[in-house]
Amino acid sequence: MTRDDFRKIAPTIPKEPGVYRFLDASGTVIYVGKAKNLKNRLSSYFVSPKNLPNKTRTMVKNAARIEYTIVETEQDALLLENTLIKKFQPRYNVMLKDGKSYAYICIKNERFPRVFYTRKLIRDGSEYFGPYTSITRVRRLLELFRMLFPLRTCNYQLSEDNIRKGKFKVCLEYHIKNCNGPCAGLESEAAYDARIQQIRNILKGHFGAVKRYLEDEMRRLAENLEFEKAQELKEKLMAFEDYQGKSTVVSTTIRDLDVFSIATDEKHAWVNYLKVVNGAIINAWTQEMVKNLDEDEADLLAYAITELRQRFRSIAPEVVVPFAVSLPDG
Known part of the structure; x- marks a missing residue:
């Protein structure tokens, strides 16, 4: 798609938040992006080619047309972008690397x-x-x-x-x-x-509920004069408390939260994730991502956060990040 092609459609593109899609001549979606202002963002792809990264120039050259969807808010745009990337798996979008089964x-x-x-x-x-x-x-x-x-x-x-x-x-x-x-x-x-x-x-990570269950069962057995079984359960409770004590405790004063950080180089990004429940780390994960265009760290981190929270079924009300990131509500 050339700058002349874009000039023909530019007057019709709104200055609203939305999600845009570049398609090739066969109608295949090759890139999905989001924008606070669709017109400004799409115009940025059609400046002088020398001002664009190589991969972006190649993507624009392979594009035949542009489609877009207007949304109410930036958060809606992020959510729709994530959905469309999953659906179409465009070749020029960032890809999560999962080289092995877990x-x-x-x-x-x-x-x-x-x-x-x-x-x-x-x-x-x-x-x-x-x-x-x-x-x-x-x-x-x-x-x-x-x-x-x-x-x-x-x-x-x-x-x-x-x-x-x-x-x-x-x-x-x-x-x-x-x-x-x-x-x-x-x-x-x-x-x-x-x-x-x-x-x-x-x-x-809800260890307190397990401890109460074991203690209640132990008392019930003792009340029924089943002292041998009660002693066995007491030993199990001690073993469970030992396991709980070996869990990595971040703080006894915080509840549930997700912690994210990111590191990048020219071609890759790595997002580190800690899932904290009741003050203890119950899961840790490092997600490698392959960068295909000129995505900035905020966009990469926002995409990874949405993906990882879904994958780990996290509903933590708080997310800790190294810098401000726009995320969909919920």
Whole structure:
């Protein structure tokens, strides 16, 4: 697309916030951008070529036409830009580098859910926590779950009908007290689900709720004169407190927040992310990004923040950044 081509359409371009798209001759979206002022931003691509970076010149040369969408606010523009980049994956936009698959902890969508680690996300209603860059950390969490809570590992279909008909028998896991035998009707679904909820709490960093659950169970057992079981639970509580004590605590006075920083060179950017829940770091991540045009650090960081908060399902009300960044509401 030449400067003469742009001059023909320039009078029709509004000076409103919006999102613009460069398309090639085949109609493929090759770049998506946002602007406080669409006319001013698009005009900046059609100044003297010597004033543009090489990649920007190449993108403009390969473009055949421009489309744009007017929005109400800059925040709306950021949100729409992010959506369109995901949808079209334009060749000249910044790309998140994910060269390998990462581990997740899965709570299976089934009666008496299994809990295990996986590298595949299957959209069957199961819950996935992560991603985790360290498989060692995933194994440590699974070991903690097995130590605290008896859970099944079999892949039986534990429907009410199958259990009522006595289709299954307890296995070795039951006899060594790693499972309470839900397959044979020896445990209620409510009791099992209560433990699954505590696993969710651990994965979300809600350690206080887990501690209260264990303390309540210990008191209930003691009141029922089941002192041996109460002692076992006390030992589990001590082990859990030891795990909690080894978590990296940022502050005991803050609650939930996300912390971001960024470093860049000519071709790449690296965004560091810390997810803090109840004052403790529960996840850390470094996202590498490939720069394709002349994106500034604020735009790169805003894009990465939106992506990472969605990926890690963060709803933290506070975001800490090294400089002012425009983000969509919510």
